[in-house]
Amino acid sequence: xxxxxxxxxxxxxxxxxxxxxxxxxxxxxxxxxxxxxxxxxxxxxxxxxxxxxxxxxxxxxxxxxxxxxxxxxxxxxxxxxxxxxxxxxxxxxxxxxxxxxxxxxxxxxxxxxxxxxxxxxxxxxxxxxxxxxxxxxxxxxxxxxxxxxxxxxxxxxxxxxxxxxxxxxxxxxxxxxxxxxxxxxxxxxxxxxxxxxxxxxxxxxxxxxxxxxxxxxxxxxxxxxxxxxxxxxxxxxxxxxxxxxxxxxxxxxxxxxxxxxxxxxxxxxxxxxxxxxxxxxxxxxxxxxxxxxxxxxxxxxxxxxxxxxxxxxxxxxxxxxxxxxxxxxxxxxxxxxxxxxxxxxxxxxxxxxxxxxxxxxxxxxxxxxxxxxxxxxxxxxxxxxxxxxxxxxxxxxxxxxxxxxxxxxxxxxxxx
Numbered sequence: 001x002x003x004x005x006x007x008x009x010x011x012x013x014x015x016x017x018x019x020x021x022x023x024x025x026x027x028x029x030x031x032x033x034x035x036x037x038x039x040x041x042x043x044x045x046x047x048x049x050x051x052x053x054x055x056x057x058x059x060x061x062x063x064x065x066x067x068x069x070x071x072x073x074x075x076x077x078x079x080x081x082x083x084x085x086x087x088x089x090x091x092x093x094x095x096x097x098x099x100x101x102x103x104x105x106x107x108x109x110x111x112x113x114x115x116x117x118x119x120x121x122x123x124x125x126x127x128x129x130x131x132x133x134x135x136x137x138x139x140x141x142x143x144x145x146x147x148x149x150x151x152x153x154x155x156x157x158x159x160x161x162x163x164x165x166x167x168x169x170x171x172x173x174x175x176x177x178x179x180x181x182x183x184x185x186x187x188x189x190x191x192x193x194x195x196x197x198x199x200x201x202x203x204x205x206x207x208x209x210x211x212x213x214x215x216x217x218x219x220x221x222x223x224x225x226x227x228x229x230x231x232x233x234x235x236x237x238x239x240x241x242x243x244x245x246x247x248x249x250x251x252x253x254x255x256x257x258x259x260x261x262x263x264x265x266x267x268x269x270x271x272x273x274x275x276x277x278x279x280x281x282x283x284x285x286x287x288x289x290x291x292x293x294x295x296x297x298x299x300x301x302x303x304x305x306x307x308x309x310x311x312x313x314x315x316x317x318x319x320x321x322x323x324x325x326x327x328x329x330x331x332x333x334x335x336x337x338x339x340x341x342x343x344x345x346x347x348x349x350x351x352x353x354x355x356x357x358x359x360x361x362x363x364x365x366x367x368x369x370x371x372x373x374x375x376x377x378x379x380x381x382x383x384x385x386x387x388x389x390x391x392x393x394x395x396x397x398x399x400x401x402x403x404x405x406x407x408x409x410x411x412x413x414x415x416x
Contacts, residue, residue, distance in 0.1 A: 067185075067202065071106065071144060078107025079141045080114065080132065086360040087381065088330035088341040091141060094380040095121070095129045097263075098284035099224035100156050100210050101147035103129065107140060112189035112196065114140030119188060119195050121145060122154035125282045133190075142189025142196075148181040148210055148225065152199060156210045171204035179214060181206045183225070209277050221277055228285050230379055232294070233258035235328025243326030246294050264290055286376025295374045297324060303373040306333070307353040310366040315345075315358045319372055322347050322354040330375040331356070338364045341375065 076093030083089050091114065095103040101124050105114070115121075115131030121143065122128045133140055149156055150172065152165035161181055164170035172182035182204040188197045208214065209221040216222070232244050240258045242251040247259050247268050264272060264280035272280065283289045288296035295301055302324030310317060317333065325331070325347055332341045340363050348355040356372070 068102075068146060071108070072102075072104065074106045074108055075104035076106065077141070079105050083360060086342050088332075088343045088375065088377075089360075091132045092129075092377055092380075094377075095143065096123045096127065096145075096284055097226070097228050097286075097380060098123060098125060098282075099226055099264075099280055100124060100208060101145070101149065101284075102226050103143060103145040105141040105143050107142065109142055109187070109189065111138060112142045112187065112191045113138040115143055115188050115190065115195050121188065123284070124149065124154065124156045125284055125287065127284065131188075136190045138190055138192055140189075142187055145186040145188065145197075146183060146202075147186075148183060148206060148208065150182055150184060150199075158211050158213060160210070165199055168199045169201065171201050172206075175204050177205075177207070179207055180204055181208060181210060209281060211281075212278070221274060223272065224277060224280060227272070228263040229260050230263055230285065231258055231260055233328075234294070234326065234378060237327075241326055243324065244294060244328075246292055261292075264292075266290075266292055286379045288376075293379075295324070295329065295376060295378055301374050301376065303371055306366060306368055306370045306372060309368050310362055310370075312363060312365050313361045315361050317356040317358065317362075317372060318353045319356055320353065322349060322356060325356060325374065328378070330378045330381070331372055332375055333370060333372040334364065334366050335370050338366065340364065 079091040079093055081087075081090045091105055093104060093106075095105065103121065103123070113136075114133035116133040116135055117131050119131040120128050124147070129143075131143075147156070148160055150160040150165065150168075150170040151163035152168075160170075160172075161178065162170060162173040164173070170182055172180040183202045183206055184199040185202055186197045186199050188195050206225060207222050208225040209223065210225075214221060232240060232246050234244050235241075238257060240252060240256060244258065245251055246261050261268060262270060262272070263285050264276050264283065266276055267273070280290070286295065287293065288299050288301050304319045304321045304323075304325070307318040307320050319325075325344060327344055327346055329344045330341060331344055332339055334340055342362075343359040344356050345359050346357040348357060
């Protein structure tokens with residue numbers, strides 16, 4: 001018991017209680033313990049919120065990628081095959097295959113038809129697609145376009161993290177991570193009134209290397225939203241010609257079968273390095289900007305000119321030079337609205353001038369010096385014949401998002 005002294009007549013009076021010092025010490029200790037408890041509860045709450053955000057991120061990304069996985073497998077279904085023997089002249093199955101934009105045609109909606117020449121889709125790399133239908137009707141394959149271009153300005157920029165097209169909403173603007181992008185789906189096709197194209201947000205939780213500022217704290221960058229695995233075998237004969245060779249050394253030092261390669265992977269190690277990801281940011285499949293493109297050299301697609309006039313109904317083109325041309329390639333030739341497309345069956349260098357043997361006869365006459373050019377769609381239609389690979393183009397979708405922006409660490413990814 002404490003002792004309380006009075007100041008009257010020197011008498012001591014004993015009384016129960018705590019001294020002021022004891023009270024202060026007790027309160028201090030209690031405050032420290034209480035602070036520790038609150039700090040623990042606060043951290044537990046943050047951890048719970050982080051885990052909840054992580055679950056929400058993966059769930060949203062998985063829903064989006066599951067939908068894409070189902071639809072991409074239908075690419076080319078029901079497209080217009082006006083000439084069954086000439087796939088180069090068909091309505092294109094895969095239109096655009098870029099790191100942050102993917103577009104294809106498929107007849108999945110009976111109430112919406114193909115887009116005609118009045119409709120042009122612009123892609124982030126500056127390329128475009130003009131509708132292939134002859135007129136407005138609800139028949140044919142509609143166009144599916146997936147991208148992170150939130151404001152629909154035809155390019156990918158940091159503004160797509162928060163901006164939105166007129167009449168739409170960008171959910172990435174409301175996430176806790178300022179580096180998030182949203183994935184949008186646009187479906188184009190005539191439904192009797194208009195050609196559609198309204199953006200539909202699928203998930204706001206995408207962290208991708210869309211711009212040079214999309215980096216982790218350690219300076220590394222996330223993967224592209226879409227990655228593409230292609231086959232060297234362009235003509236489907238399960239043999240590798242010098243013109244088809246992509247995986248170095250080329251020409252191959254010894255006979256080998258065609259292989260699968262990752263678009264943009266210059267050292268062919270099966271993954272994209274930081275310089276490769278940066279270089280690939282605006283280079284879709286088939287673009288001559290990638291040095292490994294078998295359809296290009298010197299930064300341009302292979303082309304030549306007609307060495308003589310060409311009549312309609314023939315399957316041989318006499319050209320100035322066949323360097324870079326090979327069986328299985330899709331080519332376009334002609335000028336002034338008389339362009340036509342077909343597939344090369346064989347290249348003939350046995351006489352002069354060199355000759356391209358075509359799969360189908362020419363539809364119109366063409367003039368001396370008209371251009372003949374390889375089409376990048378050759379790569380998008382190439383079939384995979386490697387063991388264990390399904391036929392057709394393989395693609396990979398990524399949903400990367402750091403839990404805390406600019407703090408480093410590896411990306412969380414969801415792969416289809």
